[in-house]
Amino acid sequence: MTDFTPYHEEQELDNNTSDNVHFRDILEQAITRRSLITKTASGAVALTLASTLTACGSDSDSGTTPPPADPKKLPTKLSFTPVAKNLNDIVTVPEGYEAKVLYALGDSINQSYGAWDDNDIPSGPSFQFRSGDCHDGMSYFGLNTTTGRYDDTKSDHGLLVLNHEYINQTFLHPKGPTKDTSGRRPEDEVIREVNAHGVSIVHVKKDSKTQAVEILKNSIFNRRITASTEMAFAGLAANSSLLSTRFSPSSSKTRGTQNNCGNGYTPWGTYLTAEENFIGYFFRSGADQYERTANENVALGRYGLGLEISYQDTAKTIENKDAQGRTLYKDKTSRYQWETALAGVEDQDMYDRWNASVVGTSATADYRNIPNNFGWIVEIDPFDSRQAPVKRTSLGRFAHEDCRTSRAIEGQNLAFYMGDDSRGEYIYKFVSDTKWDAKDINGGYAAGDKYMNSGKLYVAKFNADGTGQWIELSTSNPAISGYTTYAFADQADVLTHARIAADAVSATKMDRPEWVAVNPNNGEVYVTLTNNSNRGTSYTTDAANPRNYTDPVGSNGKGNVNGHIIRFREDADTTTATTFKWDIYLFGAEAQMLENVNLSGLTDNNDFSSPDGMWFDPRGVLWIQTDDGAYTDVTNCMMLAALPGTMGDGGKATALSGTATQDTFMGAKVTDENLRRFLVGPKDCEITGVTMTPDYKAIFINVQHPGEDSTAYNNATSHWPATQTDPTNTTARPRSATVVITRKDGGVIAG
Numbered sequence: 021m022t023d024f025t026p027y028h029e030e031q032e033l034d035n036n037t038s039d040n041v042h043f044r045d046i047l048e049q050a051i052t053r054r055s056l057i058t059k060t061a062s063g064a065v066a067l068t069l070a071s072t073l074t075a076c077g078s079d080s081d082s083g084t085t086p087p088p089a090d091p092k093k094l095p096t097k098l099s100f101t102p103v104a105k106n107l108n109d110i111v112t113v114p115e116g117y118e119a120k121v122l123y124a125l126g127d128s129i130n131q132s133y134g135a136w137d138d139n140d141i142p143s144g145p146s147f148q149f150r151s152g153d154c155h156d157g158m159s160y161f162g163l164n165t166t167t168g169r170y171d172d173t174k175s176d177h178g179l180l181v182l183n184h185e186y187i188n189q190t191f192l193h194p195k196g197p198t199k200d201t202s203g204r205r206p207e208d209e210v211i212r213e214v215n216a217h218g219v220s221i222v223h224v225k226k227d228s229k230t231q232a233v234e235i236l237k238n239s240i241f242n243r244r245i246t247a248s249t250e251m252a253f254a255g256l257a258a259n260s261s262l263l264s265t266r267f268s269p270s271s272s273k274t275r276g277t278q279n280n281c282g283n284g285y286t287p288w289g290t291y292l293t294a295e296e297n298f299i300g301y302f303f304r305s306g307a308d309q310y311e312r313t314a315n316e317n318v319a320l321g322r323y324g325l326g327l328e329i330s331y332q333d334t335a336k337t338i339e340n341k342d343a344q345g346r347t348l349y350k351d352k353t354s355r356y357q358w359e360t361a362l363a364g365v366e367d368q369d370m371y372d373r374w375n376a377s378v379v380g381t382s383a384t385a386d387y388r389n390i391p392n393n394f395g396w397i398v399e400i401d402p403f404d405s406r407q408a409p410v411k412r413t414s415l416g417r418f419a420h421e422d423c424r425t426s427r428a429i430e431g432q433n434l435a436f437y438m439g440d441d442s443r444g445e446y447i448y449k450f451v452s453d454t455k456w457d458a459k460d461i462n463g464g465y466a467a468g469d470k471y472m473n474s475g476k477l478y479v480a481k482f483n484a485d486g487t488g489q490w491i492e493l494s495t496s497n498p499a500i501s502g503y504t505t506y507a508f509a510d511q512a513d514v515l516t517h518a519r520i521a522a523d524a525v526s527a528t529k530m531d532r533p534e535w536v537a538v539n540p541n542n543g544e545v546y547v548t549l550t551n552n553s554n555r556g557t558s559y560t561t562d563a564a565n566p567r568n569y570t571d572p573v574g575s576n577g578k579g580n581v582n583g584h585i586i587r588f589r590e591d592a593d594t595t596t597a598t599t600f601k602w603d604i605y606l607f608g609a610e611a612q613m614l615e616n617v618n619l620s621g622l623t624d625n626n627d628f629s630s631p632d633g634m635w636f637d638p639r640g641v642l643w644i645q646t647d648d649g650a651y652t653d654v655t656n657c658m659m660l661a662a663l664p665g666t667m668g669d670g671g672k673a674t675a676l677s678g679t680a681t682q683d684t685f686m687g688a689k690v691t692d693e694n695l696r697r698f699l700v701g702p703k704d705c706e707i708t709g710v711t712m713t714p715d716y717k718a719i720f721i722n723v724q725h726p727g728e729d730s731t732a733y734n735n736a737t738s739h740w741p742a743t744q745t746d747p748t749n750t751t752a753r754p755r756s757a758t759v760v761i762t763r764k765d766g767g768v769i770a771g
């Protein structure tokens with residue numbers, strides 16, 4: 021990859037080399053879609069039937085049915101017209117619904133700053149008051165305009181809080197990213213990029229008659245949190261020497277949050293943002309290999325900052341040596357090279373902090389520990405701009421995709437469920453020591469201290485018999501305290517290197533755990549496992565990750581090509597349970613694939629690939645979003661609505677695993693009435709982030725990185741969002757944006 025190749029999550033390396041699941045070579049046969057995966061004739065019949073059903077409208081009503089008497093009631097079936105798969109450069113929604121672009125990259129959230137202009141890109145510093153890039157996880161918080169505080173009944177005013185995961189450099193700068201003759205990034209570009217990361221908080225107002233939603237640009241609640249914003253550490257790893265830096269020798273604080281992917285929210289009214297692929301932001305020199313202890317090098321490698329040996333030959337047999345005759349290691353470059361900028365507007369320390377090499381006399385004199393300042397769940401109180409956001413270290417450090425809180429039940433401990441999105445990584449939960457008390461609603465960061473600082477962190481192990489265990493990550497576990505690969509100093513070390521502790525207890529390596537959703541009606545927990553091109557090779561199939569097959573189209577054409585959604589139910593329905601039962605709710609697939617690949621029985625109305633974003637709305641409608649590269653020859657990424665049953669409503673199943681099969685447990689096959697495609701996005705995008713107003717009359721989603729495969733700023737593959745109102749536009753820059761969807765009749769979404 022060249023320095024400025026657009027970033028894709030698929031580029032993230034496998035860093036899990038632990039041997040807790042034995043490596044097994046599986047010879048992959050040349051399976052083509054047409055020879056083995058496709059059901060040919062029978063598949064064609066299924067497709068025809070599905071289209072006929074759509075055309076006749078069977079249960080659909082073109083979105084004109086009046087809202088049900090109780091809009092908060094879970095619908096018994098989905099009745100909107102399913103959206104057809106398509107490759108159009110527009111957000112397509114069901115008949116009777118309308119989609120409006122609300123908040124796009126560069127949009128101002130302050131009256132003093134002008135609008136975004138494709139031909140006059142705003143300055144880097146101005147992005148402290150503008151939308152960041154690559155919109156991702158998102159939550160709506162009802163706003164009581166009298167008290168200025170959280171009120172989950174308010175649909176007319178609310179704070180929309182959303183992540184800006186990373187940046188599409190091609191379109192963020194006037195002519196794409198640049199470097200000066202000495203290879204340094206210009207400061208204004210770096211400031212723009214740093215500010216385009218983080219989180220937005222925007223005040224939205226909805227007209228109760230027309231359902232029209234707008235951003236109030238003059239609201240005092242509007243603000244940006246960026247990769248420079250000061251934030252505090254709290255929890256068991258706060259003040260650990262593992263986190264100390266020149267900026268904060270006592271490890272009490274740091275600057276910035278970045279690669280904020282999925283999200284969560286707490287029952288007391290705060291937002292949780294997840295730091296995912298944070299490691300790629302740091303530079304590490306090759307010479308740093310010899311500045312570190314063996315233990316440190318293990319930890320850096322497990323989190324993706326290990327160094328590669330420099331070889332003289334392409335066969336990698338002759339090592340280069342340094343002046344002292346030692347093996348020479350290559351520098352690890354950072355994704356955006358922010359560490360190369362020279363100070364002008366900012367202090368030099370703002371750029372030096374992205375260099376994770378030993379350059380000073382101690383850890384308090386440089387930024388050798390800076391990678392340990394990231395990879396946390398960060399709590400943000402959208403209603404409180406005076407206090408700094410808080411990184412909650414007790415929830416562990418890894419490539420956090422998402423964080424979902426259990427149902428808030430008076431007198432029960434709260435659980436926070438989390439995925440680590442890389443191939444072969446794990447699912448975790450944190451259980452608070454404190455039991456929920458509804459009096460803490462609007463308790464802000466003090467409530468966060470109460471429920472998120474003290475508790476137990478567990479990792480999941482999925483057994484072949486449909487049961488599972490939560491294994492506590494604690495120094496009191498001999499498998500952790502006696503682990504030979506890495507020596508843990510204390511519990512702060514276990515939390516900071518949670519991945520290594522999870523290796524030590526033989527957790528189950530999953531197919532890239534992405535978002536988590538908790539069913540409000542029964543507490544069952546769903547986790548999207550987006551795909552795993554190495555399932556069946558580096559990672560053998562198992563009951564919880566059962567499929568390995570080949571799709572000849574697209575870059576993710578092998579292993580678990582289309583992903584699945586696993587769900588589990590805690591034993592005795594308690595958050596403190598250390599055992600659970602699981603099944604696979606849904607398998608992604610193309611409708612025409614073989615029955616032992618398309619196990620859920622998807623049809624043309626609901627087939628999908630690579631589930632990622634996912635959320636249960638408070639009624640219990642499950643929203644599923646895709647970030648796909650395997651089915652994108654047929655359709656852009658999408659969002660589906662689902663009405664799932666319960667864990668165990670299916671039974672045993674047999675999945676295709678290479679040339680053999682793998683036994684598993686799955687839920688009931690889906691039907692056209694309980695899983696339907698609600699939306700298809702524009703070209704080269706991901707659909708991610710979903711939230712609603714409490715009256716269910718407006719749903720918000722994010723379109724991330726439209727046109728990401730473009731080769732240059734003036735050669736775009738997408739012109740969205742301009743195309744949403746002008747489909748003939750062929751010149752506008754593609755921009756990530758939040759979209760609000762309402763019904764033309766003002767009714768309830770999916771009601």
Ligand code: FEO
Nearest residue numbers: 281296421441534
């Ligand atoms: Fe940022 Fe794993 O999606």
Ligand code: CA
Nearest residue numbers: 281534632633
């Ligand atoms: Ca994601």
Ligand code: CA
Nearest residue numbers: 029550632647
């Ligand atoms: Ca993803």
